[in-house]
Amino acid sequence: MKTQHTVPVSKNEKHIVTIEDLTHEGMGVAKIKGYPIFIDNALPGEKIEVKIHKTGKSFGYGKAMKFLTSSKDRVEIKDEHLGKVGISPLQHLSYSKQLSFKQDQVKNVMQRIAKMPEVPVKQTLGMKNPWGYRNKAQVPVRKQNEKLVTGFFRKNSHDVIPMENFYIQDPKIDEAILTVRNIMRTYSVKPYNEQQHTGNLRHIMVRRGYHTGEIMIVLVTRTAKLFPTSKIIPDILEALPEVKSIVQNVNPKHTNVILGEENIVLHGEDKIVDTIFDNQFEISSKSFYQVNPQQTEVLYQKVLDYAALTGNETVIDLYAGIGTISLTMAKHAKHVYAVEIIEDAVKNAKANATLNNIDNVTFELGTAEEWLPQLAENGIKADVLVVDPPRKGLEKELVEAIIDIAPKKVVYVSCNPATLARDLALLAEGGYDVKEIQPVDMFPQTHHVESVTLLEKR
Ligand SMILES: C[S@@+](CC[C@H](N)C(=O)[O-])C[C@H]1O[C@@H](n2cnc3c(N)ncnc32)[C@H](O)[C@@H]1O
Numbered sequence: 318m319k320t321q322h323t324v325p326v327s328k329n330e331k332h333i334v335t336i337e338d339l340t341h342e343g344m345g346v347a348k349i350k351g352y353p354i355f356i357d358n359a360l361p362g363e364k365i366e367v368k369i370h371k372t373g374k375s376f377g378y379g380k381a382m383k384f385l386t387s388s389k390d391r392v393e394i395k396d397e398h399l400g401k402v403g404i405s406p407l408q409h410l411s412y413s414k415q416l417s418f419k420q421d422q423v424k425n426v427m428q429r430i431a432k433m434p435e436v437p438v439k440q441t442l443g444m445k446n447p448w449g450y451r452n453k454a455q456v457p458v459r460k461q462n463e464k465l466v467t468g469f470f471r472k473n474s475h476d477v478i479p480m481e482n483f484y485i486q487d488p489k490i491d492e493a494i495l496t497v498r499n500i501m502r503t504y505s506v507k508p509y510n511e512q513q514h515t516g517n518l519r520h521i522m523v524r525r526g527y528h529t530g531e532i533m534i535v536l537v538t539r540t541a542k543l544f545p546t547s548k549i550i551p552d553i554l555e556a557l558p559e560v561k562s563i564v565q566n567v568n569p570k571h572t573n574v575i576l577g578e579e580n581i582v583l584h585g586e587d588k589i590v591d592t593i594f595d596n597q598f599e600i601s602s603k604s605f606y607q608v609n610p611q612q613t614e615v616l617y618q619k620v621l622d623y624a625a626l627t628g629n630e631t632v633i634d635l636y637a638g639i640g641t642i643s644l645t646m647a648k649h650a651k652h653v654y655a656v657e658i659i660e661d662a663v664k665n666a667k668a669n670a671t672l673n674n675i676d677n678v679t680f681e682l683g684t685a686e687e688w689l690p691q692l693a694e695n696g697i698k699a700d701v702l703v704v705d706p707p708r709k710g711l712e713k714e715l716v717e718a719i720i721d722i723a724p725k726k727v728v729y730v731s732c733n734p735a736t737l738a739r740d741l742a743l744l745a746e747g748g749y750d751v752k753e754i755q756p757v758d759m760f761p762q763t764h765h766v767e768s769v770t771l772l773e774k775r
Pocket of ligand 1: 607634658707
């Protein structure tokens, strides 16, 4: 017979605990009679009075009520609002410890999931100034006290906390959000009401080219009707001369997904331009573009270092986005074949090849898993294959197709260590040696871990 374990704590109880570890999301972990409690804003070694606020079968959640001791790695947070929203969950941990936390996350999955503890995981490459780095913001718009406000969601809720300084975003983006917010107030634009699914303006999205200063504003609305645009647009342009593109995105669905299908261009075109190394890139509102421009060059340099191209290689770039990696590599390779699933991104990628006078790249619209086997059928062989998938990692059939096409090197750019480790184990089974992993901090103050891995065919 199975023994029934009882949960040793109840809701609202207070306990004194010592934090033993951090979860991969950066929450402190304490144990009461072996039962884990996850506690926000708590660091290893700290002795805390915790109030239990949720219990499940195998773990619970608590709130730190009083700190009896404080970790030497704790740093003062910049703003109390920042602690309430989820945009910078590691902000209370010193930056050097954030970097080692990220390196440890990768080591941990290489041991636990990939079963390859011997693979070298280098120290995380961090930023000199790990604040104000984001080149893109998407802020919710709501009504509070009869006023249109912009801010961010309170953790685990859909209440918006009004904020003016987001700290991790380019300060020029924060400024642009406030300017647009004020203009919207002037014309009494109706903010979205999520519960009732009424009102109109849902989100303001701002993207800014780090090197060019060009700004794109996306006004996400519930309906296609929008205010007195003939007044709003000139006002935005006058107040923000860096704005090159204003797009209305219509999202009529009752959903957490921010962008809808329909775009209406209100000013300029649905694009801005930025540069990475010496290439120019046009970026549209729906295309993926790395959010940390300074670290993007560090990341891509690592991809180039691992690929070690001499000019004679055929390269395949899967999950190519607007072609940033493909075009960076094309200058050092014979030919690059690239695939991407989002149509607008592929259009950008092709235009970007032209913009930079690069003609040794072929961009295709499609899914990596369907396109790679076709490429192999057409007799294309690759020396180097780069993958940069979303968080869910590679489809199993894609791993099989990579093993079949047998490139000498695979360079795996990952934003999720758990799926990376799973995929590396499969590639290792298929005849690849995992040589080295380099974490790169693309998301300071958050728990997100980006890395580049070099694999070589045995
Ligand atoms: C993490 S981004 C990387 C983009 C690009 N390499 C870069 O550095 O900017 C992943 C990209 O994969 C695309 N994508 C998602 N699923 C895909 C699939 N099954 N096949 C091809 N591309 C896909 C996304 O649209 C996105 O542009």
